[in-house]
Amino acid sequence: MHQRSTSLWDATAAAPRFDPLRGEIDVDVAVIGAGITGLTAALLLLERGQTVAVLEKEVIGGGETGNTTAHITAAVDARYHFLRRKYSVEEARAVADANRAAMAQIEELISRHSIECHFRKVPGYLYTERRKYVGELKNELAAAREAGLDVEWTDNVPLPFATRGAVVFRDQAQFHPREYLAGLAAQVVARGGKIYERTQVTGVHDGTPCIIESEGGTVRARGAIMATNVPISGFTVVLTKAAPYRTYAIAMAVDGEHPDGLFWDTADPYHYTRWQETDSGTFLIVGGEDHRVGENDDTEASFAKVEAYAREMFGARPVRYRWSGQVIEPHGGLALIGRSGNLCIATGYSGQGMTMGTLGAMICTDLLTDVENPWAETFRPNRVHAHMTVREFLTENMEFPKRLVADRLTPHDVEGKETADVRAGEAKILSVNGKKVAAYRDPSGALHAVSPVCTHMKCDVAWNVAERTWDCPCHGSRFTPDGDVLNGPAREALAPVELE
Ligand SMILES: Cc1cc2nc3c(=O)[nH]c(=O)nc-3n(C[C@H](O)[C@H](O)[C@H](O)COP(=O)(O)OP(=O)(O)OC[C@H]3O[C@@H](n4cnc5c(N)ncnc54)[C@H](O)[C@@H]3O)c2cc1C
Numbered sequence: 001m002h003q004r005s006t007s008l009w010d011a012t013a014a015a016p017r018f019d020p021l022r023g024e025i026d027v028d029v030a031v032i033g034a035g036i037t038g039l040t041a042a043l044l045l046l047e048r049g050q051t052v053a054v055l056e057k058e059v060i061g062g063g064e065t066g067n068t069t070a071h072i073t074a075a076v077d078a079r080y081h082f083l084r085r086k087y088s089v090e091e092a093r094a095v096a097d098a099n100r101a102a103m104a105q106i107e108e109l110i111s112r113h114s115i116e117c118h119f120r121k122v123p124g125y126l127y128t129e130r131r132k133y134v135g136e137l138k139n140e141l142a143a144a145r146e147a148g149l150d151v152e153w154t155d156n157v158p159l160p161f162a163t164r165g166a167v168v169f170r171d172q173a174q175f176h177p178r179e180y181l182a183g184l185a186a187q188v189v190a191r192g193g194k195i196y197e198r199t200q201v202t203g204v205h206d207g208t209p210c211i212i213e214s215e216g217g218t219v220r221a222r223g224a225i226m227a228t229n230v231p232i233s234g235f236t237v238v239l240t241k242a243a244p245y246r247t248y249a250i251a252m253a254v255d256g257e258h259p260d261g262l263f264w265d266t267a268d269p270y271h272y273t274r275w276q277e278t279d280s281g282t283f284l285i286v287g288g289e290d291h292r293v294g295e296n297d298d299t300e301a302s303f304a305k306v307e308a309y310a311r312e313m314f315g316a317r318p319v320r321y322r323w324s325g326q327v328i329e330p331h332g333g334l335a336l337i338g339r340s341g342n343l344c345i346a347t348g349y350s351g352q353g354m355t356m357g358t359l360g361a362m363i364c365t366d367l368l369t370d371v372e373n374p375w376a377e378t379f380r381p382n383r384v385h386a387h388m389t390v391r392e393f394l395t396e397n398m399e400f401p402k403r404l405v406a407d408r409l410t411p412h413d414v415e416g417k418e419t420a421d422v423r424a425g426e427a428k429i430l431s432v433n434g435k436k437v438a439a440y441r442d443p444s445g446a447l448h449a450v451s452p453v454c455t456h457m458k459c460d461v462a463w464n465v466a467e468r469t470w471d472c473p474c475h476g477s478r479f480t481p482d483g484d485v486l487n488g489p490a491r492e493a494l495a496p497v498e499l500e
């Protein structure tokens, strides 16, 4: 009944499967989450002689790495001219360096371990169709060059429609993310690392040792990495420095010649485009229409807009796959990566999780093995905060307190009083006998009723029409219609509600 959309990656690559954790084990480092951050960290730690166990709630790539569009790039969403102004020229240079190092790390792992993942180096084009953005792009060109990147201007963007030019980032890359994860997983296992799927971590206790609990077993470890996209335990302050956004992607089969490169426009919301070869043919991938989680009543319409854009700009073709997911936007423009006690977290990657996830793995590996890391200071969560003005902090963080207050005290989002108000295929927040209920009626007519109060920090969830999930606007937790957790930081299901 509960349906997630299918990504191109799920449809075109098989993945190895692993059993859940049963019993107690001891390792040097426990890694929670088997996305790009977790599996990269696991492999780097093993190569440093550590023993490692990876605990994954679903399956490898079951989180956002399975929903990505996998532009591997040093072009940051926050823009280098913003970083230069907000932080300093040196910091912008450190960010560029860190991005280059992460991209080199991906390439090195692929080459050394012969990972077959359709990896290819391509240029990246940050382009505009509007004259008014040309000045801003020229600023970005200057700032990216000053930061040490190989960039240049072009008036000839290889797209099938007119543009006003682009900043070209040389030597960017693309791959098939599921194939990459499968390759990393194979190397983890070959080095004696353990991977446990369908193992949801329910408790994380920092200490000596750290205790990581799941339903079926416990891991005792010297250190742990929360590679869960958003921290699932503690790090509350970090949660106030990032916000979840939903973004949408589609894939259309193509044949014949196609442009080569990664493409981002300057529209708001913006679009991102690239082509990908797979074992099942070549696909045009177009994404965009980002919005803050919970702030769009009609997520189906967002898919429709991406499709309409793709058809208008690239020609009519059937959409073979469509999927959406969450990106975590850090308020200061920089990912949040750091250690507290024996725990390390890495989050707030924006739409740059391939490079930032790899960087997060590199920094956490160093921090947990007492090796100095040249970029740890730049991405330290507390340091990023120090650069926010009070106004920025208040503006960016209004959503959480605003939602909490609104959700508890006002009926602003109540859409009905009776279950009869919910038709088949619909979901509504009801007020039944004064109590709020999140109700979904599936196409067969069965009603699924749960409490709308998110089990993380008690914001109210909102319905996501396209994915048929309850999504939390505060820190991005997602739940099935029956309340089961799809994405953290929440670890507990929404409470079931009995209705006649
Ligand atoms: C549509 C879309 C397009 C994107 N495009 C790009 C792009 O072009 N380039 C780019 O660089 N980035 C892009 N991103 C962002 C990028 O995909 C993510 O930032 C990145 O994949 C995050 O990786 P991760 O390993 O940190 O998290 P994830 O891949 O989400 O991995 C976290 C894992 O932790 C598991 N987990 C969570 N809670 C628990 C628990 N309690 N116990 C056990 N396991 C748990 C989850 O199941 C998940 O598998 C895009 C994202 C989306 C949604």
Ligand code: FES
Binding pocket: 454, 455, 456, 457, 458, 459, 472, 473, 474, 475, 476, 477, 488, 489, 490
């Ligand atoms: S995810 Fe934090 S309150 Fe819901």
